[in-house]
Amino acid sequence: RDTKLIFDLSRPGCRGAVLPECDVPAADVTSLLPASALAESSPELPEVTEPQVIRHFMNLSQLNMSVDTHFYPLGSCTMKYNPKRNERAAAMPGFAEVHPYQPDETKQGMLEMLFGMQEMLKEISGLEACSLQPAAGAHGELTALLVAAAYFNDFGENRKKVLVPDNAHGTNPASAAMAGFESVTVKTNIDGGVDMEDFHSKLDDDIAVFMITNPNTVGIFESHMRELADAVHARGGLIYLDGANMNAILGVTRPGDFGADMQHYNPHKTFSGPHGGGGPGAGPICVVEKLATYLPGPVVEQGECPDNAGQTYYSLETPAKSIGKMRAFFGNTGVLLRAYCYIRTHGPDGLRAVSDNAVLNANYLLSLVKDFLPVPQGGRCMHEFVASASKLKAERGISAMDIAKRLLDFGFHAPTVYFPLTVKEAIMIEPTETESKETLDAFAETLRTIVGEDADLLHEAPHSTDISRPNEVAAARNPCLSCM
Amino acid sequence: RDTKLIFDLSRPGCRGAVLPECDVPAADVTSLLPASALAESSPELPEVTEPQVIRHFMNLSQLNMSVDTHFYPLGSCTMKYNPKRNERAAAMPGFAEVHPYQPDETKQGMLEMLFGMQEMLKEISGLEACSLQPAAGAHGELTALLVAAAYFNDFGENRKKVLVPDNAHGTNPASAAMAGFESVTVKTNIDGGVDMEDFHSKLDDDIAVFMITNPNTVGIFESHMRELADAVHARGGLIYLDGANMNAILGVTRPGDFGADMQHYNPHKTFSGPHGGGGPGAGPICVVEKLATYLPGPVVEQGECPDNAGQTYYSLETPAKSIGKMRAFFGNTGVLLRAYCYIRTHGPDGLRAVSDNAVLNANYLLSLVKDFLPVPQGGRCMHEFVASASKLKAERGISAMDIAKRLLDFGFHAPTVYFPLTVKEAIMIEPTETESKETLDAFAETLRTIVGEDADLLHEAPHSTDISRPNEVAAARNPCLSCM
Amino acid sequence: MPYLYNTSDDQAAMLAAIGAQSIEELFQSIPSELRLDRPLNIPPAMGELELEQHIRGLAAKNLNGSNAVTFLGGGSYDHFVPAAVDAVASRSEFYTSYTPYQAEVSQGNLQAMFEYQSLITRLTGLDVSNCSLYDGGSSAAEAVLMAADITRRKGRVVVAASVHPEYRQTISTYVANLGIEVVTVGAENGTVDIAELTSVVNDETSCVVLQHPNFFGCLEDAETVAQVAHDAGALMIGVFDPISLGLLKRPGDWGADIAVAEGQSLGTPMSYGGPVLGILACKEKLIRRLPGRVVGTTTDRRGNPCYTLTMQTREQHIRREKSTSNVCSNQALFALRATVYLSLVGPEGLKSVANLCLQKSRYLADKLDSTSRFELVFNSPTFKEFVVRDKENAVEDLVADAAKEGYLAGIPLGGWYPNLADCMLVCVTEKRTRAQLDALVEVLQTGAAKASADELIQAGI
């Protein structure tokens, strides 16, 4: 195993790029810039050639599993196929080589696409306004909570409480804290839904927002959704819908219709943006009408061309009481463009078919594995389900991690493990709609094989991968985050 | 190991592409085309989805070694780095989406590039005319031989003999035969050069062409080149230079200057076009002035714009006595564009540096291996050398093939083996200039290790690859060339 | 030098190991009188940024798919290339590898080529396919050489005038020095004259070459032609359009012994005509004369099924002047593209593409025919191309004027067919929209269109 870093390949004098000669009269740098501002030595970068760079990174790439090469049932992450036509679109100079501060009249195609995206997201969520600015799901959460804070402040209310179920994504309480709220945990019950008794006991007039994931993180649609929403609204609070699991309900039900006042989308999950090894994503949000004025700016408006009446013209506007900006520039346009392509590829029936098949695939896989790998909350599920290795752990010492690692040996990426925290030895499986029955059968068969294997073999897994399990404790104890 | 074919993934009803609805009034097909011409059933193609297609071919790709991922010292093939900027250029719609029959005025950029390519190739070869039409090196050979035939015919000569050294590429005699000539083999001597005695004995007034590779296939510059050329010319014959080994002599010496009347280039070797798993390549040829009129057409001419005097204008012309066409359309423009980018990237000094370093790398590697792996013709070499395992074979039963296969286990592509036929147990190594000293050191060290390994281990090699050695005899005895 | 590794320190160390004083010394075997004593006279080096500016400039001078609408065909077609094809073909492991001599580290290429061969045999209805040749034209010439060799008839090759003129030229060039006569049979009415054909096919004829649909876009009576060839003991060589096989009978089914095609339509951009993809398939009995590489199945030492290059005894590095051909490479990357394309479109997709070509070209043909200025020339059914006559006999001007509006209207035919000097060949693929078809009619009639090609492109129609 070659573990050389790019720095290890460096040899003085090697160059991977040749810049042009200066074609204007050039002055000595020291005559243009003060000596005190200048670096005393060259940047400490490696000196390598282009072929070295390519071979280094091509070989590194092959060390990764990916959606294009492997089944990647990472629960809560919706690792669906990333269509190649979307990549082609995003690479066009007419999108990739556009500057954010170009005059509106020089980017009408960009604005038209973004306006269309706003409209489609509003319709899919059943909400009235949209901001495409947030850069990721968690960023969307934070944005929405700041919108909520601005709304309450506008009415002189100083609500501080944000309710979050105990099986929510960790970003929910973290976003609440960042936004200046106090996060209060609401229990969930044995079925994975919100414990209504606990919920009502924690609901009071200080409630600002109830953040709910629905379908929730154990893959169940909250059966008391309407009651929850009504109760929160009755107290003057707002419902925030964590949109991570939208893949289950496209065209089936809409957050706005089941009580949400705000929601974010993960276009990189639901709408097939590639995950890029960790990012970029995007986190556009939709809100009810009364919150529209607080959205971060700008948003795209449709109107008439100033120079040409009757011709559609798109412009950028900042809402009147906007919270301001959550980042520089408009938003993660490149991710949104891919999502736009995806939605336009599917249309209404296609999006519904996505959710139909995502839910079908998850239920099918559930039906194949539940007999040998218990699924506490699941007779049926939505787009994902959470199995538990706690019985295996108790009886044979086999952990969720053991199973996850062993799957790697069989050419499958592992599911999400140990999340949500409410399920012991959780194994969270989301197949997505872009996998075949054949793959699901093979995966279930492999899981069946694994649970029957020798415990020691599993503890030592994986056996066939590039490296075996890393010592994470040592990594964290003495963090070495860069090479000397 | 998953050996499923794309056909095995097929399930009725799956689709990987959706075509648009017809936007013009559509008639029944049977009303437009005679029933007798229509197929009775659908094409027998697999029915698969886009994600299946992608995962299938992505996984297949990883089963290949390639220049981007591995050292690939395949002698005679010049597996140098394929610059990414060239790929970007070739993908531009302004080159990729141009039709061959567009009017000249709508493709002036294309013609300007091709004219530049003609001029640069002429200068590099020291010859006076160029045709970019041939699609591969062997195609260039055939083209040149047909040009020679036309030349002789034009003067009423019916010369039939083509002399080819015994260490020449097999395409040389094959091309001669295809062009209607008789191929006569000339021996080479112990040093790898043409045996002058044998040469003179076979030279007579029937000679049409002497096809010579120089530097030759054992990596040696023919020391009697001038004498050879003079003798052939004295008999009225022509010298053809097989340009496969141009990488050794760019800017050092030119075929036209050492006596060649015709030569082909392999832009996919010398000028970094990617080899594409076997192709496409290109095989442009250059010839002396007297042969220009026989070149296949069209060629690009530079002149003045008909509508705008003084402005440069490029047009296509077919030489007066052209042999005709060697294929449809102009040539392998996409390959030529990459070569153009490569030459423009290097300039005169850069091309010379390419040959300097190609020859330096080959000699360095030669110096590292010759002590444990004899190199019959090599104290020094040009861009490549041919080692021989014949001593190892005789003493320990270790063949060139054994060594080649064992190299695969160490992450190196194998050299060319058993060519040229004049060297027993030949191992033909061409490192190219785009490999580092470090890589050459590692390769030489691995070779040293291998020649010291157990013979049985080597006979069974490779051990760590996707498959072990295929049974080629069985494959050829009962050819199975497609699946049912 | 962004691609060179050796620093001057490296060079010194390497020279020391070699035992040479200088790099110059390594070239001492080249006599000084043969050396170039000056730098090459080519333009100076460019960095990547300058190169890209230069290349973008050249590209911008060409009308192309991003700023023009093309109705040109004639063997190079503006069919749609799905993005997934590019995604596969741009994999380093495919495009920077070479011929799979080492099967153990080339199973990806080998399996892909085996799948290509399988797809082509299914598509053509023939038994065997090689794994590709240079292009359609040279494939036709190789097929002719095959036929001459197999039939041992060195006398005559009969070619329909309705075969692509450049394919005919290529055939003629290939056989010019072999003593083989090429007899061209007229096609005055848009399809080959079968009576004339029958009269020239004799027992010295190795093969008959027919294109179907032919260069004019017309369907030939291919079965009858094949019968004429076979009755004389000649082989039938069919030049086909792979897209047409979404609707039309396969070459193997109408009687072709060898079928050749330009495969560019299957997922490869036009690229000014090259590089492209030569398809050649034939009947089982002709296999030992098949030119080019082929991949076959076998097992490895461990008994696992695998793929390898095979039948190499036909090839030039073993048989040298006795080989079946001098071809020692293939268009593997474009065979791969065709494999991905055919897998993506599948049976229904290929039918759809073919049907869209048929319907849309018919729409345009009828519309032009209904104008006062233009008329269709031939009566035979056409697939995606047709020949139209300009009654005012100004085809070249029309084409030039239309190009100014961004419409590439058609291919003037006078250069190849003097009697069709007032005609052009017009092609309509599935990419052309009704708005584009209507605009072409307008621009050809009036010299201007309500909307330039650029405007249609911006409108996404």
Next chain:
Amino acid sequence: MPYLYNTSDDQAAMLAAIGAQSIEELFQSIPSELRLDRPLNIPPAMGELELEQHIRGLAAKNLNGSNAVTFLGGGSYDHFVPAAVDAVASRSEFYTSYTPYQAEVSQGNLQAMFEYQSLITRLTGLDVSNCSLYDGGSSAAEAVLMAADITRRKGRVVVAASVHPEYRQTISTYVANLGIEVVTVGAENGTVDIAELTSVVNDETSCVVLQHPNFFGCLEDAETVAQVAHDAGALMIGVFDPISLGLLKRPGDWGADIAVAEGQSLGTPMSYGGPVLGILACKEKLIRRLPGRVVGTTTDRRGNPCYTLTMQTREQHIRREKSTSNVCSNQALFALRATVYLSLVGPEGLKSVANLCLQKSRYLADKLDSTSRFELVFNSPTFKEFVVRDKENAVEDLVADAAKEGYLAGIPLGGWYPNLADCMLVCVTEKRTRAQLDALVEVLQTGAAKASADELIQAGI
């Protein structure tokens, strides 16, 4: 549905295995009164060909690098992106994978991110880098939150008016509900007013935020500002331009405790401002408050060195509301692009890029300043951007007119700085040629250029 596998047969078989009658039944947990009883009101589905026509049309309506020449900067820059960067970033195994939770099958991503962190710490002269945040603006806000947390000073954040206005807005938005005051210090002369700054930095101040070179392109007296911050016990947050570090002193060397940047310049196209790359590096002592993912070295069970995500106890899935930030992703693909870019250009290349920006922007600034209509506004030395005043106070019109010729001339500043309503910010990167600079001067003076941007592009100059 090109991305869906399940045929109706599959669906039937799967439903049977589930024990359900229909897919509809699987949704029965959703109360019918919450269901959507109609199809979504979005446009109908498009095949790939139609989609591409539509998208090409939209793209053609935007001025962009293929048909325009841009002088816009202000945090998004038209630097050259080498093709090798695209080649790496388009590898499926990089762009279709996710956060490397399973280190065993993610060493490629992990090592690349470790290399990124190493490059950023070297580039900035700081000890630690995370493996990226969303963008420069949100990174600045995260740095402010870090500082408030570390210093336990919730009172005041001091920001120079010469910091990017949208970064300042982002900071304000982030802290709006946290009771933290944002105090902006003027920069009337193009750089922060140090006297004013000194007066407002107090012992309640958690940090001072300075951009250097600043939004106007001017170099700040960064060391003095850092001294003011440190004297008050506040942290110094430096916003930097990574390209400038080819010439300028590193943030860690002039006193920044936390350095943040927009990393788009390092190999990522502008993409209308996103997605891009937030860089954040800091001193070792601040590591436990670092937001975002980090990769560290360790060994595996067999003792082999390897990489893993580490310090996850800071993160939200473990500490939830106590985590250092809610960020649970990174811009891995663009961190990878930056890694490839920095590796390719190396020390000499980065210096060259920086020097070309410096020299060419100076040339243009001087040339504009020498006209009668324009004058430079600030005296401080600039790096690659500068502020120019239109004495005729018609900046918006000038920009609109220049755009018609294909020149994106500059960013009008009035919206952010009312006192600069007659000014615009002009940027020159290494991609701009002298011909383009001269053409801009011409078009700004006369409203027309001898050569449009399109013509310069075609000429490759």
